[in-house]
Amino acid sequence: MTFQQFRYIVEIAKHNSISKAASALYVTQPSISKSVRDLEDELGITILDRTNKGVVFTKEGTELLFYAKMLLEQMESVVYHFNKEKKADLMKFSISSQHYSFAIEAAAKLMDYLTERKYELTLREGMTTDVIEDVYAGRSICGILSLTDLNKSFFERYFTSKSLLFMPLASMKQHVFLRKEHPLAHLTSISLEQLRNYPYLTYQQDDVLLHFAEEAINVDTINKLVYVKDRGAMNDLLSNTDSYNLGTGCIVNDYINSNIISIPLEGSTVVQVGFVKRTDVFLPEELLVYIEFLTTSLKKSMPKDF
Numbered sequence: 001m002t003f004q005q006f007r008y009i010v011e012i013a014k015h016n017s018i019s020k021a022a023s024a025l026y027v028t029q030p031s032i033s034k035s036v037r038d039l040e041d042e043l044g045i046t047i048l049d050r051t052n053k054g055v056v057f058t059k060e061g062t063e064l065l066f067y068a069k070m071l072l073e074q075m076e077s078v079v080y081h082f083n084k085e086k087k088a089d090l091m092k093f094s095i096s097s098q099h100y101s102f103a104i105e106a107a108a109k110l111m112d113y114l115t116e117r118k119y120e121l122t123l124r125e126g127m128t129t130d131v132i133e134d135v136y137a138g139r140s141i142c143g144i145l146s147l148t149d150l151n152k153s154f155f156e157r158y159f160t161s162k163s164l165l166f167m168p169l170a171s172m173k174q175h176v177f178l179r180k181e182h183p184l185a186h187l188t189s190i191s192l193e194q195l196r197n198y199p200y201l202t203y204q205q206d207d208v209l210l211h212f213a214e215e216a217i218n219v220d221t222i223n224k225l226v227y228v229k230d231r232g233a234m235n236d237l238l239s240n241t242d243s244y245n246l247g248t249g250c251i252v253n254d255y256i257n258s259n260i261i262s263i264p265l266e267g268s269t270v271v272q273v274g275f276v277k278r279t280d281v282f283l284p285e286e287l288l289v290y291i292e293f294l295t296t297s298l299k300k301s302m303p304k305d306f
Contacts, residue, residue, distance in 0.1 A: 003075060005039045006068035008032045009047060013065050013139075017054055066138035070281070091286060094122035096134040097144035099203060099231045100273075101252035102301055106293035113289055125231065127203070135276055136162050141287055143276045144294065146248065148174075149269040159276065166276045169291075170298040174268035175249025179239050179259050191266040199224040199243035201234055235260065248273060249303035262303055273298060 011021035012032070022029040040047050047061035057065060091114070097103040107123055124134055131143035147155055147166070159166055176190045184190050184198075200222045226243065228234050237243050239257040248271050249262035275291065277283065283291075 001039055001042055003072065005035050006072055008035050009039070009061075009065055010068050010072060012036070012048070012055065013057065062137050066136070066278075069138040090118045090120055092120040092122075093284065093287060094124060094134070094140040095142055095144070095287075095290065096124040096126065096131040096140040098128060098131060098146070099125050099234065100144060100248075100250075101231070101255035102250055102297040103144045103294060105252050105255050105297045105301075106290055109293040109297070110286070110290045113293075114286065119286075132158075132162070132164070132276065135164060135278060138278075141277065141281065141283065142291075144273070145276060146271050146273040148271055152272070163279045164276050165279050166274055168272045168274035169295050170274075170302060171270050171272045172248050172250070172302055174246055174265045174271055175262040175303055176265050177238055177245040177247055177249075177260055177262050178243070179241070180261055181259075182242050182244070185261060185263070187263060189264045189266045195244055197223065199226050199241065201226050201228060201237055201243045201245045203228060203234070247271070250298065250301040251303075252297060252301045264303070 007025070008021065011025055012018055015021050015024060018032055018036075019029050022032050025032070036047055043064070045060040045064070046058050047064060048055045049058055095103070095107070104123070107121065111121070122140075124130070124140060126134075128145050131140075131145050134140040135143040156166070176184075176195065178185060182198075184194060187194075202225070224243075226237065228237065234245065235257045238245060239259040246265060247262075249264070251260070251262060275294070
């Protein structure tokens with residue numbers, strides 16, 4: 001196997017296409033296809049499933065993709081270490097997260113920190129399953145998510161099975177997000193029964209873990225249910241209707257509509273926010289700086305009643 005073969009499969013993953021990868025690398029499509037087949041024969045695995053709609057990485061192919069990215073990054077690190085001129089090179093990494101305003105504020109702080117550097121930062125927001133798979137597959141170096149008392153044991157076993165490590169950063173009780181004009185906004189705490197006749201907003205129908213934190217709520221019991229795709233739609237609906245959402249209670253100034261408040265949920269479980277990484281990946285200095293900004297943003301935006 002060669003580093004060139006690894007470059008090929010990394011580029012295929014980037015474009016989800018052999019032909020587009022070939023174009024990006026200025027080589028012919030047959031050359032890349034043959035190189036991948038040779039690697040499959042050498043390792044005795046199938047890296048790609050070739051379909052009418054394109055190529056899809058197999059389970060073994062996804063695992064190989066992670067190691068290919070890691071080896072290429074290590075090779076680049078060696079070059080960087082011994083060639084001082086490389087210090088001005090582009091710094092690249094990706095971060096995945098659930099829909100958290102504090103994760104975005106931390107990214108903004110990191111951009112200010114890197115103002116004198118060349119960088120390419122990718123931020124992926126999505127479902128918990130997306131966040132975990134991004135980290136496992138090497139698409140992101142870390143993932144920001146949260147656990148509750150109800151699912152913590154399950155996810156700890158799940159992380160172990162995928163060689164992932166969850167590092168907690170902060171804990172808080174679940175809260176209700178709603179607008180200042182909401183009929184329940186005057187209360188010091190709110191029960192699920194009191195919320196029963198109001199529209200419930202959530203991100204994805206098939207998500208295991210939802211918005212600001214994972215809600216301990218059975219959607220089958222909800223009378224009015226609204227699914228949204230992005231944080232902007234969530235904030236706009238919360239601030240302009242009598243809908244509600246459940247989560248951490250964190251209010252990040254300038255990153256969430258000022259008309260939205262959070263009130264403790266009665267009988268709620270504890271939410272633990274943190275980040276997940278592969279056990280065999282070392283976080284670069286810049287990512288550690290991001291984690292520091294994230295921790296600061298969390299502490300600053302946390303509800304004061306916990």
